Amino acid sequence: MDGKVKQQKNLTGTLVFAVFTAVLASFQFGYGIGVINAPQTIIEAHYGRVLLENSENKTDENAISSSVTMYWSLSVSVFSLGGMVSSFFVGWIADKLGRIKAMMAVNTLAVIGALLMGFAPLGQSHALVIAGRLITGLYCGLASGLVPMYVGEISPTALRGALGTLHQLAIVIGILVSQVVGLEFILGSKELWPVLLGLSGVPAVIQTILLFFCPESPRYLLIKHGKLEAAKRNLIRLRGDYDPSKDIEEMKKEKEEAESEKKVSIIQLFRSANYRQPLIVSLVLHISQQFSGINGIFYYSTSIFAKAEISQPVYATIGVGVVNTIFTILSVFVVEKAGRRSLYLVGLGGMCICAIIMTIALTLLNQHAWMSYLSMVAIFLFVAFFEIGPGPIPWFIVAELFSQGPRPAAMAVSGCCNWTCNFIIGMCFQYIAEACGPYVYIIFAVLLLIFFLFTYFKVPETKGKSFDEISAEFRKKKLSTHKGLKTTEMEYLGTSTDA
DSSP states (O other): OHHHHHHHHHOOHHHHHHHHHHHHHHHHHHHHHHTTTTTHHHHHHHHHHHHHHHOSOTTOHHHHHHHHHHHHHHHHHHHHHHHHHHGGGHHHHHHHHOHHHHHHHHHHHHHHHHHHHHTGGGSOHHHHHHHHHHHHHHHHHHHHHHHHHHHHHHSOGGGHHHHHHHHHHHHHHHHHHHHHHTSTTTTOSTTTHHHHHHGGGHHHHHHHHHHTTSOOOHHIIIIIHOOHHHHHHHHHHHHOSSOTHHHHHHHHHHHHHHHHHOOOOHHHHHHOGGGHHHHHHHHHHHHHHHTTSHHHHHHHHHHHHHHTTOSOHHHHHHHHHHHHHHHHHHHHHHHHHHOHHHHHHHHHHHHHHHHHHHHHHHHTTTTOTTHHHHHHHHHHHHHHHHHHTTTTHHHHHHHHHSOTTTHHHHHHHHHHHHHHHHHHHHHHHHHHHHHHGGGHHHHHHHHHHHHHHHHHHHOOOOTTOOHHHHHHHHHHHHHHHHHTOOOOGGGGGSOOTTO
16 A cells, blocks of 8 residues: 555656656657558659659659659658667767757757658659658657656656556557548648648657756766766656655666776677676567567558458558557556566467467458458457557666666667567568468467567566666576576576576
8 A cells, every 4th residue: 555655656747747748759759650651542643643754754654653662662661771770879869968858859850851751742752751751760769769768767666667658658649640640531631641741740849848847867867977966856856755865875876887887888788798688688579579460460450451341441440559559558557567577478478369360360261251350359459469568568678677887778779679670570571471371470470479488488577676676686696597596587587507
């Protein structure tokens, strides 16, 4: 009961405001993911008209059609390419400018990208849209690392998981909003699609204004710059009327460790044996998020809904977005009770079963019409299980597994891994789906089973533990391994004594 009261007391207005302001970037990230899908046919037609006007051979329709396909593929995939490149610089900009100023600085990329896309019809539309998507991707790659880092550092230990989940919640809300406003009768029309794309810069402008009123991360102030009094003031602003001494002591210990570790670069992160196990866990969790098949579900869902003879498949796809949002909200409330590891196992296991059901349903689709509806149910459940665990948890658990010294580098590497896998899936899934047909989801079922086993044996539970306690358990694990003692829970992260 006392712990519950303490959690409620720690959720102050300033903390809520700071987290809300930070996840505006996550909302824009989600908007950028989903906004390009709804008006695809209209934008492709516009590309075709522009290319036809500039073509010397206006009768070669095949060449123009091929060019439209290429430019459209670039318009979609270059977003992930931008994120893949910029995610490497998350740690550098976070330490160089601080968390608040870094988020302000990267917002300029969001505005530039939005302007290029919004004014695309005034020039070579395909070139401007591709350039705008690339710059927006650069922004999202940085934001997807900065937001979980800032939210994780300002959150009380008891609320860190729930508040960390809001990053993913904002992303799925952004996707849903982009799907709704992208409907043809709203902004997805021949005349208004540039406005639809250009609106992606609005959250960045709003966030920049609000960031002036947000406190800098106390951990960053104390650990990186030794500003004790400033860290205390910001802690009290964020947590309310309480004694910050315990948190300050934890930060001081982390500062001592960071100083002994010196600055940890990405190369040092890979070379050091001390970081090897948590780094492997972080990378596998991000790989499992993207290779779970969730993007493949979104690619395939519209055609499944069409086969189910639904007159407006686009609305069914929006229904998937609604399920996505509802279960992300659910994960916010259960992540601190059930724990990260438990939710991840439930999510992966449920998705594996759904992938098998989808394979069976799609295989028997021509024999039994009702299999289409079974496929629909499996899709909704697949998305629901994804948002229970594999969707939100990888984004914030990395910040929990690493201390202040290696944390920025770890966030950068994990983010780059996530974006790289996203890019691979985006480029390859359609070819794999054509080659395998309905059996494509068996591939994902096998991968999900492998990720489930890895999580069960290797991933620790970080619920309710401070950063210092998690780091201490890594050290305890290392010592106990060398001494041949019985392994602790954190030894799920390590290798055997025979290694």
